[in-house]
Amino acid sequence: MQMTPMIESFVFHFGEMGSRWGFNRTVGQIYALLVISESALSANDIGDALGVSRGNVSMGLKELHSWQLVQTTHKAGDRKDYYRAKGTIWDMANRVFEERRKREMDPTLSMLRDILLDEAANPQEAYAQERIHEIHDLLENITHWTQSLQTLSPDKLNTLMKLGSGVGKVLDLKDKLTQRKAE
Amino acid sequence: MQMTPMIESFVFHFGEMGSRWGFNRTVGQIYALLVISESALSANDIGDALGVSRGNVSMGLKELHSWQLVQTTHKAGDRKDYYRAKGTIWDMANRVFEERRKREMDPTLSMLRDILLDEAANPQEAYAQERIHEIHDLLENITHWTQSLQTLSPDKLNTLMKLGSGVGKVLDLKDKLTQRKAE
DNA sequence: CACAACTTTCAGTAATTTCTGAAAGTATAG
DNA sequence: CTATACTTTCAGAAATTACTGAAAGTTGTG
Numbered sequence: 001m002q003m004t005p006m007i008e009s010f011v012f013h014f015g016e017m018g019s020r021w022g023f024n025r026t027v028g029q030i031y032a033l034l035v036i037s038e039s040a041l042s043a044n045d046i047g048d049a050l051g052v053s054r055g056n057v058s059m060g061l062k063e064l065h066s067w068q069l070v071q072t073t074h075k076a077g078d079r080k081d082y083y084r085a086k087g088t089i090w091d092m093a094n095r096v097f098e099e100r101r102k103r104e105m106d107p108t109l110s111m112l113r114d115i116l117l118d119e120a121a122n123p124q125e126a127y128a129q130e131r132i133h134e135i136h137d138l139l140e141n142i143t144h145w146t147q148s149l150q151t152l153s154p155d156k157l158n159t160l161m162k163l164g165s166g167v168g169k170v171l172d173l174k175d176k177l178t179q180r181k182a183e
Numbered sequence: 184m185q186m187t188p189m190i191e192s193f194v195f196h197f198g199e200m201g202s203r204w205g206f207n208r209t210v211g212q213i214y215a216l217l218v219i220s221e222s223a224l225s226a227n228d229i230g231d232a233l234g235v236s237r238g239n240v241s242m243g244l245k246e247l248h249s250w251q252l253v254q255t256t257h258k259a260g261d262r263k264d265y266y267r268a269k270g271t272i273w274d275m276a277n278r279v280f281e282e283r284r285k286r287e288m289d290p291t292l293s294m295l296r297d298i299l300l301d302e303a304a305n306p307q308e309a310y311a312q313e314r315i316h317e318i319h320d321l322l323e324n325i326t327h328w329t330q331s332l333q334t335l336s337p338d339k340l341n342t343l344m345k346l347g348s349g350v351g352k353v354l355d356l357k358d359k360l361t362q363r364k365a366e
Numbered sequence: 367c368a369c370a371a372c373t374t375t376c377a378g379t380a381a382t383t384t385c386t387g388a389a390a391g392t393a394t395a396g
Numbered sequence: 397c398t399a400t401a402c403t404t405t406c407a408g409a410a411a412t413t414a415c416t417g418a419a420a421g422t423t424g425t426g
Contacts, residue, residue, distance in 0.1 A: 002307075004304065004305075004307070004308060006298055006301055006303075006304070006308055006311065006312075007307075007308065007311055009294065009297075009298065010294070010295075010298055010311065010315060013290075013291065013294045014291075017287065017290075017291055020205070020283075020286065020287045021287065022203070035314050035318075036310070036311035036314050036315065037310075037311075038307070038310045088317075089314075089317045089318055089321050090321070093321060093325075100203075103203065104200065104203045104204065107196075107200075108196065108197075108200055111192065111193070111196045112193075114192075115189055115192065115193055118189055120189075121187065121189075122187075124185075124187070124190075124221070125187055125189055125190065127219065127220075127221045128189065128190055128193065128219035128220075129189075131218050131219045131272075132193060132219065134271075134272045135218075135272055138272050138273070138276060141341070141344045141345075142276075142344070144344070144347060145343075145344040145347060148347035148348035148349075149347075149348070149350075151348050152348055152350070152351055156351050156354060158324070159354055160328075160350060160354065161324045161325070161327070161328040162324075163354075164327060164328060164331035164332075165331035165332065165334050165335055166331075167332075167335070167343060167350075168335055168339050170353055170354070170357050171339060171342055171343065171346075171353070173356075173357065173360070174353050174356065177356070
């Protein structure tokens with residue numbers, strides 16, 4: 001894998017962004033490299049291309065595995081493991097959303113739920129609980145919603161996204177229809 | 184602001200999560216504290232409650248300001264600045280989404296666009312550009328979509344979220360209607 | 367103007383995260 | 397079983413990020 005300037009800028013940028021998306025620089029770079037590489041790469045290929053240690057590559061791949069973003073393959077007569085990005089770009093986006101939900105939302109939701117089970121001991125806590133309730137409900141809504149969006153086919157999701165804020169009109173439409181039925 | 188155990192666990196957890204949501208521990212804690220506090224707090228109140236230095240509080244508030252998540256107020260006959268969380272929970276969620284889009288998506292999109300302007304120098308780069316194109320289009324779709332969702336009223340958004348995957352059926356419905364019209 | 371009451375900045379330090387490379391582990395071939 | 401060709405682990409080092417507190421800055425008051 002030779003890093004042309006084009007490929008370098010893609011890979012490095014993904015590295016920078018990696019940390020914002022929930023993994024570290026090297027993990028981001030490894031993934032970027034695998035995504036834009038047509039052939040599967042060995043751990044050494046990756047380390048050489050990125051200029052990082054073999055150990056670091058191993059840890060990075062382990063992390064990507066836990067995100068279910070890589071696939072291990074083999075070549076005949078070669079003991080080495082070869083790695084490639086798993087699934088389509090849609091799958092990738094889904095994975096990232098899902099993992100982040102697990103890591104960001106779920107623990108928060110359960111903490112909030114715990115707090116709401118307690119009795120407020122004074123007006124200050126009562127006020128706090130009200131706010132916490134709001135946050136809880138909002139997060140729960142978002143969680144459920146994103147989960148159900150993930151069950152939609154990429155095709156439907158695309159339609160929905162293309163619709164943009166036009167979805168508001170569709171909702172009005174639906175309201176009218178269901179109302180008419182109710183009459 | 185006395186930190187009861189309930190309030191402590193909320194504030195500390197928000198601190199932990201803060202880093203995942205794009206800001207550091209102290210910033211997360213300060214914001215949590217302001218959200219569940221009915222009255223506005225001075226910078227010293229905050230520092231005392233959280234056990235962090237005055238300087239750190241100042242930096243944290245500056246950061247929250249840049250996210251437009253806090254509001255500064257004053258009390259008669261008191262020179263101190265007092266701080267409170269700005270807007271509703273919905274506003275907060277919007278702010279966070281928007282800020283993150285600005286910080287995570289926009290720079291990536293512009294980098295991808297730049298790469299796509301170049302000619303591929305070889306088949307390897309051609310393959311890379313195909314992948315990059317896919318990623319670009321996906322991110323652009325998501326960006327536009329989330330932007331347009333933000334223009335929807337909280338009320339409509341709520342309806343949409345409640346609908347969950349049922350939105351698929353509504354889309355079918357819309358398809359049928361628009362088709363009928365076309366006939 | 368000088369002083370008081372505050373806030374902000376920032377150099378140095380502390381805490382945290384990431385990375386390296388050597389050692390340990392694993393699997394296959396002979 | 398031993399040698400070889402690999403992968404993983406992990407203690408310590410390096411890099412990065414966050415925090416402190418003293419000094420500088422700001423604003424209002426007498």
